[in-house]
Amino acid sequence: xxxxxxxxxxxxxxxxxxxxxxxxxxxxxxxxxxxxxxxxxxxxxxxxxxxxxxxxxxxxxxxxxxxxxx
Numbered sequence: 756x757x758x759x760x761x762x763x764x765x766x767x768x769x770x771x772x773x774x775x776x777x778x779x780x781x782x783x784x785x786x787x788x789x790x791x792x793x794x795x796x797x798x799x800x801x802x803x804x805x806x807x808x809x810x811x812x813x814x815x816x817x818x819x820x821x822x823x824x825x
Contacts, residue, residue: 773813780811 781796788796800811810816 777811777813784811 784796784800787793788799793799804810808819810819
């Protein structure tokens, strides 16, 4: 039971780190858009994802990679 609790705590901590990183990336994208006069950050992200076939959202990226394997 103690091992389970420890793993659960570690998992929660990793989720917090990933969520914080995602929020930081979103803020960075907004900052870049403002700094370089790009009107819409969503458009910038969309173009990046289309051109690189890489998703900013880690869940979407993992799903995408799973589909490519199949």
